[in-house]
Amino acid sequence: xxxxxxxxxxxxxxxxxxxxxxxxxxxxxxxxxxxxxxxxxxxxxxxxxxxxxxxxxxxxxxxxxxxxxxxxxxxxxxxxxxxxxxxxxxxxxxxxxxxxxxxxxxxxxxxxxxxxxxxxxxxxxxxxxxxxxxxxxxxxxxxxxxxxxxxxxxxxxxxxxxxxxxxxxxxxxxxxxxxxxxxxxxxxxxxxxxxxxxxxxxxxxxxxxxxxxxxxxxxxxxxxxxxxxxxxxxxxxxxxxxxxxxxxxxxxxxxxxxxxxxxxxxxxxxxxxxxxxxxxxxxxxxxxxxxxxxxxxxxxxxxxxxxxxxxxxxxxxxxxx
Amino acid sequence: xxxxxxxxxxxxxxxxxxxxxxxxxxxxxxxxxxxxxxxxxxxxxxxxxxxxxxxxxxxxxxxxxxxxxxxxxxxxxxxxxxxxxxxxxxxxxxxxxxxxxxxxxxxxxxxxxxxxxxxxxxxxxxxxxxxxxxxxxxxxxxxxxxxxxxxxxxxxxxxxxxxxxxxxxxxxxxxxxxxxxxxxxxxxxxxxxxxxxxxxxxxxxxxxxxxxxxxxxxxxxxxxxxxxxxxxxxxxxxxxxxxxxxxxxxxxxxxxxxxxxxxxxxxxxxxxxxxxxxxxxxxxxxxxxxxxxxxxxxxxxxxxxxxxxxxxxxxxxxxxx
Numbered sequence: 001x002x003x004x005x006x007x008x009x010x011x012x013x014x015x016x017x018x019x020x021x022x023x024x025x026x027x028x029x030x031x032x033x034x035x036x037x038x039x040x041x042x043x044x045x046x047x048x049x050x051x052x053x054x055x056x057x058x059x060x061x062x063x064x065x066x067x068x069x070x071x072x073x074x075x076x077x078x079x080x081x082x083x084x085x086x087x088x089x090x091x092x093x094x095x096x097x098x099x100x101x102x103x104x105x106x107x108x109x110x111x112x113x114x115x116x117x118x119x120x121x122x123x124x125x126x127x128x129x130x131x132x133x134x135x136x137x138x139x140x141x142x143x144x145x146x147x148x149x150x151x152x153x154x155x156x157x158x159x160x161x162x163x164x165x166x167x168x169x170x171x172x173x174x175x176x177x178x179x180x181x182x183x184x185x186x187x188x189x190x191x192x193x194x195x196x197x198x199x200x201x202x203x204x205x206x207x208x209x210x211x212x213x214x215x216x217x218x219x220x221x222x223x224x225x226x227x228x229x230x231x232x233x234x235x236x237x238x239x240x241x242x243x244x245x246x247x248x249x250x251x252x253x254x255x256x257x258x259x260x261x262x263x264x265x266x267x268x269x270x271x272x273x274x275x276x277x278x279x280x281x282x283x284x285x286x287x288x289x290x291x292x293x294x295x296x297x298x299x300x301x302x303x304x305x306x307x308x309x310x311x312x313x314x315x316x317x318x319x320x321x
Numbered sequence: 322x323x324x325x326x327x328x329x330x331x332x333x334x335x336x337x338x339x340x341x342x343x344x345x346x347x348x349x350x351x352x353x354x355x356x357x358x359x360x361x362x363x364x365x366x367x368x369x370x371x372x373x374x375x376x377x378x379x380x381x382x383x384x385x386x387x388x389x390x391x392x393x394x395x396x397x398x399x400x401x402x403x404x405x406x407x408x409x410x411x412x413x414x415x416x417x418x419x420x421x422x423x424x425x426x427x428x429x430x431x432x433x434x435x436x437x438x439x440x441x442x443x444x445x446x447x448x449x450x451x452x453x454x455x456x457x458x459x460x461x462x463x464x465x466x467x468x469x470x471x472x473x474x475x476x477x478x479x480x481x482x483x484x485x486x487x488x489x490x491x492x493x494x495x496x497x498x499x500x501x502x503x504x505x506x507x508x509x510x511x512x513x514x515x516x517x518x519x520x521x522x523x524x525x526x527x528x529x530x531x532x533x534x535x536x537x538x539x540x541x542x543x544x545x546x547x548x549x550x551x552x553x554x555x556x557x558x559x560x561x562x563x564x565x566x567x568x569x570x571x572x573x574x575x576x577x578x579x580x581x582x583x584x585x586x587x588x589x590x591x592x593x594x595x596x597x598x599x600x601x602x603x604x605x606x607x608x609x610x611x612x613x614x615x616x617x618x619x620x621x622x623x624x625x626x627x628x629x630x631x632x633x634x635x636x637x638x639x640x641x642x
Contacts, residue, residue, distance in 0.1 A: 024545070025465050026395035026529060027360035029457070032352075038359055039348035044406035044439050044450050074347035085365030085450050118365050129365050129406050129450035136350070144346050208347060224345070 007091065007119055011100040012084065016115055020081065028116035030080055036135040039077035043068050047126040052169065057095045059188035060128075061102030067211065068132040069110045070192035070261045074209040076142040076201025077134030079112035079194060085129035086119045110194050140202035142265065147206040147225035151266035151292040154204075154275060156193050156284045158239040159214060160250055161186030163257025173249070182241035190261035196282040200265060203274055207265035213256040215298065215311060218264050222298060230299040231290035233308065255300065256312035266292055328412065328440055332421040333405065337436055341402065349437035351401055357456040360398035364389050368447040373490065378416045380509035381449075382423030388532065389453040390431045391513035391582045395530040397463040397522025398455030400433035400515060406450035407440045431515050461523035463586065468527040468546035472587035472613040475525075475596060477514050477605045479560040480535060481571055482507030484578025494570070503562035511582035517603040521586060524595055528586035534577040536619060536632060539585050543619060551620040552611035554629065576621065577633035587613050 016022030021029035032038055045064055047053050065082060072079050084103065088096070107113050112132060165187035167173040168180045192209075200207065206225060208217045214236075222229055233251070242250050267275055272288065279286030300308040337343030342350035353359055364385075368374050372381055386403060393400050405424065409417075428434050433453060486508035488494040489501045513530075521528060527546060529538045535557075543550055554572070563571050588596055593609065600607030621629040 021462070021464065026392040026463075027362045027398060027455070029358045029360055029396075029459060029462060031358045031459070034355060037350045037352045038454070039350050040404065040452075040454070041348040041437060042363075042404040042406050042439055042450065042452055044408050044441055044448065046408050046441065046445070046448065048445075049408075049442060071347040075350075077348060083361065083363040083452060085363050087365050087367050087370075087448060116362060118363055120365055120367065121370060124367070124369075124445035127365065127367065127408060127448045129363065129452075131361075131363055131404060131450075131452040133359070133361070134348070138350060138352070141342070141350060142347075143342065 007096065011096050012114055012117060014104070014114060017113055020115055022115040023117065028081070028083065030115065030133065032080070032135045035137060037138045037141070039072055039075045039134040039136050039141065040131060041068055041071035042129060042131040045128040056188065057098035058102035061099040062106045062189055064128050064130050065103050065106040065112065066190050066192045067261060068130045069106070069112055069194055070190070070209040070211070072132055072134040073192050073194045073197030074142060074207045074263055075134065075136055076140055076197050076207065077136035078198050079110045080133040080135055081113050081115040082107065082133065083131040084114055084117035086117070087127040088119070088121060089124065089126055110192065136201060142197070142201060142204055142207035144206055144208055144221045144224035147221050147227050147266040147292045149227055149292050149294040150269060151205055152269050152272060152288050153218070153229060153231065153264065153266050153290040153292060154286050155214065155237060155262055155264050155289050156196055156279070156286055157262040158237040158285065159210070159260055159262060160242050160253035160257055161239040162190065162259040163253035164242060164245060166259065179241070179245070183239070186239070187259055190259065192261055193263045193282070193284055196279065196284045197263060199278040199282055200275070203271055203278065204265040204267040207263055210260040210262050210264055212258050214264060215255050219298060221264070221266065222296070228293040228295045228297045229290055230293060230301055233300050234303045235287065235289045237285065237287040252312050328417065332417050333435060333438060335425070335435060338434055341436055343436040344438065349402070349404065351436065351454065353401070353456045356458060358459045358462070360393055360396045360455040360457045360462065361452060362389055362392035363450060363452040366449040377509065378419035379423035382420040383427045383510055385449045385451050386424050386427040386433065387511050387513045388582060389451045390427070390433055390515055391511070391530040391532070393453055393455040394513050394515045394518030395463060395528045395584055396455065396457055397461055397518050397528065398457035399519050400431045401454040401456055402434050402436040403428065403454065404452040405435055405438035407438070408448040409440070409442060410445065410447055431513065457522060463518070463522060463525055463528035465527055465529055465542045465545035468542050468548050468587040468613045470548055470613050470615040471590060472526055473590050473593060473609050474539070474550055474552065474585065474587050474611040474613060475607050476535065476558060476583055476585050476610050477517055477600070477607055478583040479558040479606065480531070480581055480583060481563050481574035481578055482560040483511065483580040484574035485563060485566060487580065500562070500566070504560070507560070508580055511580065513582055514584045514603070514605055517600065517605045518584060520599040520603055524592055524599065525586040525588040528584055531581040531583050531585055533579050535585060536576050540619060542585070542587065543617070549614040549616045549618045550611055551614060551622055554621050555624050556608065556610045558606065558608040573633050
């Protein structure tokens with residue numbers, strides 16, 4: 001068995017960017033520009049709980065970092081770098097090479113290089129921890145607590161694909177190879193909205209990334225901000241790939257499907273034009289889906305203006321099912 | 322089962338220090354003083370691999386953070402805060418309460434408050450990831466690559482206890498309740514040398530914390546610095562608790578025993594008095610154990626000045642045995 005040190009060197013040691021100290025010391029070192037704070041987030045991903053055991057290791061490497069970069073985006077932070085902890089049940093070098101390739105490609109795309117970590121054996125399942133760092137001006141950070149009554153509610157991209165792909169793969173929907181082919185990339189290769197998130201810093205008032213479902217994640221903003229909201233069902237951006245899927249299934253996927261990694265954010269109504277420009281410049285569709293209200297509670301209105309009953313609860317695929 | 326959010330609130334949410342944003346948003350936020358860099362390190366600890374399944378949860382909470390704070394100390398960094406990832410096979414609230422108590426007590430002692438994290442279920446074993454942040458002046462950071470020929474080699478505290486406790490607990494030594502009573506605290510409650518490490522920043526030239534054994538960890542300094550070293554066996558600080566242990570067992574524990582979390586560091590010979598003062602002010606014994614030499618290789622000399630043959634390899638208890 002190759003030693004921990006050999007593995008780290010071969011697959012994870014990369015030259016650190018200028019001004020940083022990377023893999024190979026007791027700590028990594030990095031700086032932040034004057035006046036900015038460090039934004040940081042960590043996720044622990046467990047085989048069988050957060051990903052299928054047979055997932056493509058390149059996709060897993062990508063997604064392990066992507067879901068953390070998505071947290072930086074939801075804070076409006078510019079990525080600086082990341083740490084990776086890997087507990088491997090066995091050393092399968094082709095697997096590790098593919099995982100590293102997916103991880104480094106995401107790191108390169110987001111400007112979030114790997115600067116340190118920990119690799120260890122593990123008698124049980126595969127466990128992956130990723131910690132990301134970014135820089136943000138404290139007064140521009142997109143906290144969950146910033147929403148105010150009258151704010152528009154926006155969402156990036158289109159919703160529902162990842163949920164449908166998960167249900168196809170887990171046997172909760174009948175096999176449909178064409179539908180799976182059109183939706184699986186959303187589940188396996190989520191694209192964190194880091195350019196959009198940074199551009200929204202100082203413009204939007206609050207943001208969150210959708211990991212557990214739109215309703216549940218927007219609920220975190222409402223709770224932290226002490227406000228309510230209404231959403232317009234017909235305004236929710238639905239993935240074009242879902243055209244042939246039954247309407248109730250689509251509705252559930254859009255409102256409660258996890259693993260979307262789109263941004264849900266709020267902004268003053270008079271910034272709507274600015275936000276459309278930011279979306280266009282970031283190359284990401286942005287859609288106004290509702291408004292923040294005084295009080296509490298979350299209402300979804302149908303095309304007739306009637307509130308939906310029995311709203312689906314948000315959830316994370318790999319946690320509750 | 323209590324939800325992830327309930328558990329986080331109950332056991333891990335604490336008021337963030339002034340100027341920081343803590344648990345409960347997409348990211349935690351913290352600042353660093355002008356001119357300083359962020360030092361960061363992460364560890365992934367797996368049940369059965371890094372700790373015994375029946376370990377006292379308070380001790381485990383303490384040690385999970387302590388081993389990371391030790392990495393900050395080895396860099397000369399002042400602790401700022403930490404993130405915790407917990408994958409729990411089952412929710413045992415008394416266990417979680419005790420773990421949190423040990424974790425928060427260590428955080429308080431080191432000035433390294435918990436500011437974010439991730440909690441999830443896990444079908445397999447318990448997994449713990451901890452990431453720490455500290456602040457250090459980049460020109461004062463104690464990198465592994467800074468040792469120069471002529472430097473003294475120092476070590477903090479006394480060595481050997483944790484190794485002996487591990488061997489007693491794992492059945493590699495015959496049962497000895499008195500010896501276990503005197504050594505177990507070193508294994509379960511390691512005391513990271515954060516005050517000493519900060520005071521050494523800008524004075525010592527290189528440092529590492531001893532997690533895998535003195536010889537192996539000093540070897541990392543030698544490799545990174547491109548130098549060799551000699552150590553004086555009789556100068557190595559041996560724990561008083563090991564007085565009745567056979568000499569060959571003690572020698573192995575001191576040279577190769579893991580989990581010590583003492584600092585091994587090098588400094589110019591003319592700073593010896595300053596280092597003794599720093600040790601006294603930090604409340605930690607510091608002992609000069611050898612010297613850095615030009616070239617490569619690590620020699621341990623006995624009382625007669627003869628080099629030891631068959632040096633034990635360094636290792637981590639919970640990885641290779």
